[in-house]
Amino acid sequence: MKNIRRNLGLAILLVLVIACSSCFMKEANADKAIEEAIVPIEVTENTGIEIVDIEGRRIVLEKTAERVVDCTGLGGTRILMQLGAEDCLVGTTDHCIKALIGDGPNSVVFHPTRYCASDLLEKGLESIGGYNEPNVQTIISLEPDVILVGWGGRELADSLYEQTGIPTICVGRMDGHFDYDLFEIIGKVVGAEERAEELIDYTNERLAEITTLSSKIPEEEQKSVYFWIYPALGKAPRSNGIYDAFGYAGVTNVAKSKDDIALYETSKEQIATWNPDYIFLQSFCKERMDGFYTNESLGEDPILQHIDAVKNERVFKLRGPCADWDTAVQLVEVFYVAKMVYPERFEHIDVEEYGNEILEKFYGVEKLYTDMRTYLDLSEL
Numbered sequence: 001m002k003n004i005r006r007n008l009g010l011a012i013l014l015v016l017v018i019a020c021s022s023c024f025m026k027e028a029n030a031d032k033a034i035e036e037a038i039v040p041i042e043v044t045e046n047t048g049i050e051i052v053d054i055e056g057r058r059i060v061l062e063k064t065a066e067r068v069v070d071c072t073g074l075g076g077t078r079i080l081m082q083l084g085a086e087d088c089l090v091g092t093t094d095h096c097i098k099a100l101i102g103d104g105p106n107s108v109v110f111h112p113t114r115y116c117a118s119d120l121l122e123k124g125l126e127s128i129g130g131y132n133e134p135n136v137q138t139i140i141s142l143e144p145d146v147i148l149v150g151w152g153g154r155e156l157a158d159s160l161y162e163q164t165g166i167p168t169i170c171v172g173r174m175d176g177h178f179d180y181d182l183f184e185i186i187g188k189v190v191g192a193e194e195r196a197e198e199l200i201d202y203t204n205e206r207l208a209e210i211t212t213l214s215s216k217i218p219e220e221e222q223k224s225v226y227f228w229i230y231p232a233l234g235k236a237p238r239s240n241g242i243y244d245a246f247g248y249a250g251v252t253n254v255a256k257s258k259d260d261i262a263l264y265e266t267s268k269e270q271i272a273t274w275n276p277d278y279i280f281l282q283s284f285c286k287e288r289m290d291g292f293y294t295n296e297s298l299g300e301d302p303i304l305q306h307i308d309a310v311k312n313e314r315v316f317k318l319r320g321p322c323a324d325w326d327t328a329v330q331l332v333e334v335f336y337v338a339k340m341v342y343p344e345r346f347e348h349i350d351v352e353e354y355g356n357e358i359l360e361k362f363y364g365v366e367k368l369y370t371d372m373r374t375y376l377d378l379s380e381l
Helices: 002-037 075-082 094-101 104-108 112-116 118-123 136-141 153-164 180-190 193-214 244-248 268-274 295-299 327-341 351-363 368-376
Strands: 049-052 058-061 068-071 089-092 146-149 168-170 224-228 238-240 263-265 278-282 315-318
Touching (some): 075 089, 075 351, 180 193, 193 244, 193 351, 224 268, 244 327
Parallel strands (some): 068 089
């Protein structure tokens, strides 16, 4: 009887072992089948064009953009023109179109882009409205591959993408830096990387001609400057704490802050405390300077008439920003400021010659600096 029970137990145990082994084999085979079904995705360089825009947003384009809508105001259009890629542009803002044709408030402002925009205007540009509230339906109807966004930044870019499904790229700034990153970003978007690198290399070469000398100026001999943005009478003074042209020229920007604040309001009392050696007044055009500060009006101001720049009649005009910063204009202004502030150190520099060469390099137009100097009533150096 005991043997029968033992044999029965062994038989049951054997059945259980076989059953469990069968389950384990089925699970193992199933896992193997799943592993064999998973094929690793091979990532190649041709899967897309990765862009990281000025706001740090990552965008992947399927191909180089052939149709572009510019919502920046003027900055994006200007860089497309400098890159020789303006044919990609199918739509832009009212502000940009008026700047190119010289209409409305922009009719008296000197924009270098206006001097090389004839082909672009002849082709015809669709207006997409304002840069803060562009017309979404118009943008969609133009079927762009890419939308460029400026002052609205990340919020506007994300909103336009959600409404249109079209890749949006932030390229707007108002901080006075040279546009190396913008050339690289937009150059990559439209397939003009070589031209972008050409302009960056050219800018660095020209800057080196100045910094070779400006870097040797002893700190105690460096002059200081206040750049008065939009110097209208009766308005609080504004300046830009970031303007690379001054640093390259060996000049101290008194408005530069430790927090790298860009455009901001100051006060006459603060300017008097800074007591700059030079003041540069932003100039749009000589005809529009009525109602703006001049050396004479500053000499009559009870707060500012005692500062060194005014007493020594070192108040001059400078174009500076107008519809974003223009690297071409800012590069010219490095030479202009250096020669103005340190005439003996840079006596060999012919600002007009360099200015015409630089603007022709970026815009393809001869004698453009001569036109700008005359139009803005800048000093001859």
